[in-house]
Amino acid sequence: MRLDGRQPNELRAMTITPNYIKHAEGSVLIEVGETKVICTATVEERVPPFMKGQGKGWVTAEYSMLPRATQVRNQREAARGKLGGRTMEIQRLIGRALRSVVNLEALGERSITLDCDVIQADGGTRTTSITGAFVAMTLAMAKLVKDGKLKVIPITDFLASVSVGVVNDKAYLDLKYEEDSSAKVDMNVVMTGTGKFVELQGTGEESPFTHSELDTLIKLAQQGIQQMVAEQQKALGEELTARIGKGQAE
Amino acid sequence: MRLDGRQPNELRAMTITPNYIKHAEGSVLIEVGETKVICTATVEERVPPFMKGQGKGWVTAEYSMLPRATQVRNQREAARGKLGGRTMEIQRLIGRALRSVVNLEALGERSITLDCDVIQADGGTRTTSITGAFVAMTLAMAKLVKDGKLKVIPITDFLASVSVGVVNDKAYLDLKYEEDSSAKVDMNVVMTGTGKFVELQGTGEESPFTHSELDTLIKLAQQGIQQMVAEQQKALGEELTARIGKGQAE
Amino acid sequence: MRLDGRQPNELRAMTITPNYIKHAEGSVLIEVGETKVICTATVEERVPPFMKGQGKGWVTAEYSMLPRATQVRNQREAARGKLGGRTMEIQRLIGRALRSVVNLEALGERSITLDCDVIQADGGTRTTSITGAFVAMTLAMAKLVKDGKLKVIPITDFLASVSVGVVNDKAYLDLKYEEDSSAKVDMNVVMTGTGKFVELQGTGEESPFTHSELDTLIKLAQQGIQQMVAEQQKALGEELTARIGKGQAE
């Protein structure tokens, strides 16, 4: 039995509150167990210098934790004067993952910045950020369509993410903080709604793992992500859900 | 008539949700109109180097806005690699204001850091931060008493803050963003529960003001702050309210 | 009796030496008691990016102290790699105060930077900087008129600043360092030549203050600033003095 009474293959309770921040073009508060992340999507009618003049758009992400999102207070990166390696790694991952389901040509020369701010952390903040940012991005693109700037939502598939790991020699889905801290193997998986891998990051710093353990973990993740996509669809509503992946194959 | 239908001397609706973040020793979500700030209080059993060995505690504050708390996205200070002047000015103000009602000797050699993170901004973010941080700090100190580390809550008085200003030649209480932007005179006032001034910062960059205008603004602020203190007392409850300012005169 | 034998409402001796630095368009050495500040005004035929294309000018300020301006040596901010909060707060104040008496439209798309460098500090460095910077700015604008770039000096009024405070339960004008350190209430006031407030920053971190104490302090400041303006006029000379505030109402 797990710490919070879950089955090994059971997700934590998940809630997505759309339009949580009034100024953003798209936003959600996503809660996965006690992990809470505010995701906002900002649309800007320009692209970064390295993308200029290609007729394509850009999607990027930033990630941060409030100082007291964690059990012990973390010094602000703004006060330290630089981003830490973990932050950079996570925000590169979020951006890369989201771009994998966006048709950048169809987006046109504009950029969408996903800000993922963890206000309370209990494991899985990067995977929760991806899952929430996908919804915020979709809402922002739906607004672009509504405002007449785009004809269709340039998203090719749903996208969600979950962690899996080996804890006490058992494969667990969706690790909370205490599980994550004691996991021998730890893996973050990002998949599309149609079940393909976008990112796979597995680490066995504590204990190397076999090909067969890898398979078990991957299947757990696959199942969890399907449920997460269903939650995303509930939050977006039937009408918006139906407009994703329609006629925008890259 | 004001933009949102308020009377000149009318505060916006105000909600304080205590214990909003589970890890912090004290925390609130404070909402004043559409301005929303998460305030957490972190207790650490040490003081900064310049305070060591004096047998006294320390109270300090940090302030930040999420990038999309505002109408237009602001670049993160962590990404820019340094805190802006406005941020530094505000966090110095919050810390100074809170220290004015804390008996630092009675607190003992420990420090309390108030983190004020604006998740949605609509004017008055610094004054709202002070009003919310006071409650978060009180909750953290009550926990210190409960844990047997302090005998009484070392707070000498209530403390709240509000903005006032001259907009269209009229004196207004509690400016929202559009009012603040067009104010000729803009003043932030911090007062104690017993009606004394702790901070007074008035600026007439657009138009210098007279002694008589100053008096009018100050009286408006005084009245608003009394109502805010009543809200703080409601959020803290009768029992905690009764323990503030008891027998800890400096 | 005060430390240096002054009456409570007595300013320190004040000297303004115009044209102290040969390269600057305007400059002074201002001495208020033992506080000495070099103020230079630099004119540049461009405005910062956020002001471009508005047909208006800009006035801004920078403030610094030499490492040994103080009793104990301060590390250089250049060596630390960033500006401190106190520096930022002060330079924002100086810039804001000076802009309040400049007609930016009449200045045209050019900017004036006031550099206030404290070479010796004995209390009141920010107020002395404002008082000195006003004269340096006026000299630089007079040069613009002389060079045919402006028709009139686009300054609407005189401007000076002084500190007041409550020390040993007495209200004192123009605090020197030891008085400032032991003040229960400390206030910096910026006023125009015609007696209106531009900035009012009062702090009672040590002891909250009443409305009536506020009134006493403000009146002290008002009287001191009138004397300071007289010194500015003496430094500028009759002819230049007569050209300030003439026909440039905003």
Next chain:
Amino acid sequence: MRLDGRQPNELRAMTITPNYIKHAEGSVLIEVGETKVICTATVEERVPPFMKGQGKGWVTAEYSMLPRATQVRNQREAARGKLGGRTMEIQRLIGRALRSVVNLEALGERSITLDCDVIQADGGTRTTSITGAFVAMTLAMAKLVKDGKLKVIPITDFLASVSVGVVNDKAYLDLKYEEDSSAKVDMNVVMTGTGKFVELQGTGEESPFTHSELDTLIKLAQQGIQQMVAEQQKALGEELTARIGKGQAE
């Protein structure tokens, strides 16, 4: 046929020159095709603050590229004043990978820093760094044994790394730069000498991939890493090779 005439499952030529830098406790020049990396191992008789007093050692890594290791010159991170996200991500990966085969208790309270400096880049710089750093670390530990500071080399297994990817719909081993740039799926794999996974980082930003494609790539990597370990053993010599993984199971 691949650009350089290799078979899909063929590694590039690989050379490891031990003791390349005379000052370091361990060092190699590793060349994989045209990618060349200098790896040095520095032993210090102290651990970082967060490891103090635990009786354990620490292994960490830093990674950099000379400005002209690449086709176009890259600005130095020292000149830019901060490490980029890619650099941080890579050096975290190298350190984590190496720690997975070190018995930190047996190492004792000392630290080993692996510096991986790419002097010429042609794809696979992070995997080449790991493969080379393993040898440099082993040499440094052998020196600790020789100097009487350790009884045995506290390494539990060999460790090497290679990239694999899908290029033109074919699975390729050990991508050179042009292949890497056009890969639809790109994966870095770190494995032990006994064939277990330590790190698996797969990205399908250009095109999501299936479980079956994942299997194909992983098998390619497994085969390549076995050959790389053989090269490491050749560079270390029979005697040293025989001393790795002997009696130091964690």
Next chain:
Amino acid sequence: MRLDGRQPNELRAMTITPNYIKHAEGSVLIEVGETKVICTATVEERVPPFMKGQGKGWVTAEYSMLPRATQVRNQREAARGKLGGRTMEIQRLIGRALRSVVNLEALGERSITLDCDVIQADGGTRTTSITGAFVAMTLAMAKLVKDGKLKVIPITDFLASVSVGVVNDKAYLDLKYEEDSSAKVDMNVVMTGTGKFVELQGTGEESPFTHSELDTLIKLAQQGIQQMVAEQQKALGEELTARIGKGQAE
């Protein structure tokens, strides 16, 4: 004839005002022509970490220019967030030069920091800083003797510095800004009172120079420095002058 009417081997007018800044243990305002530098000497009863426990003292220097010391305003290094290469080069030179005439063992475990702040620049700011800093340092050491912390002034010889250069094919002593800008060869020389070289930095970026040209320049410098030392002695007075170099041979 030179721009300002001087002979090729003629120094500019030079004035040294001792005790210019009241807080510093030693200070001067040094003026060489229109170049003006404030030099302060700060004594601290500690040495930097790398000098600890050696029973020796340390002498170091920092150099800066006010933004408007020059014809065109320079951005502050504090605002840019880092020291420029020129600044670092100069402050390393000043510290090294001064240490060459100090008996660090006799100074004891304390440090002297020379701050050289250029308030007006007209060529020769680094050489003027050295010449002035020598006097400020001497005054600070005399104070240490007076306070009973040292028995003798631990200075082994006088020290001054001047620039020489080839301008319009003529060798000139003590270049002012316009001469310096057009010099084909430019050399800064630091010498002791007894005529030995401490630093020699000659640059022929515009035009390489011969051994014979070098000799001419060096002799010019030698003569100028003798006159400068005489000025230093005048500023220090006979009594202090007599105490330098007495019985403290290293």
Next chain:
Amino acid sequence: MRLDGRQPNELRAMTITPNYIKHAEGSVLIEVGETKVICTATVEERVPPFMKGQGKGWVTAEYSMLPRATQVRNQREAARGKLGGRTMEIQRLIGRALRSVVNLEALGERSITLDCDVIQADGGTRTTSITGAFVAMTLAMAKLVKDGKLKVIPITDFLASVSVGVVNDKAYLDLKYEEDSSAKVDMNVVMTGTGKFVELQGTGEESPFTHSELDTLIKLAQQGIQQMVAEQQKALGEELTARIGKGQAE
């Protein structure tokens, strides 16, 4: 007799390997005794902002040491977030020295950046960098001629550099690390192939030196540099050697 058995006027063994890095327009590995430096020359078809529109080119340099080039590991400047004073001083010297033999007008509006990365240090890293960078720069310019972008190599003379010093009261040529550390006088000399001085930096921090000692050192350097130029010519080959200094007098 010297530590490594050399005569006082004997250079260490010197090897220059041209075209060491395949991506750079010009590159060498230069070894002087155990000091090893990789020098690359990067050509870019643009000049820095301050050189724009003058029809002239620019030559600049950057210098760095790998962390373990030295006996004790040095922290990376990229990790510290800024360049040290020594690095800045050296790279300014290298750039200035090389520019002295380049006809910038003939180079045209393009820039050449010399990166000098010390992979192993044993004294004389800055002089070795200059000597190597000269060859890398020449190779890059020969490529510009070959590519039809220039008609002749715009270099006016050969250029090399060596250190000399007084060690144990003897004048030595080409100091290795231990000699350099114990030298009383230390001088770096940069000369042209025709025997003129470009840079002369002598320091007697440990012991001031006389004009006659200076002469002795300079003659040693002159002789050493002639031998170094011969090595440069050998590395470049007869044909290229013959094309340097031909018809490009400034």
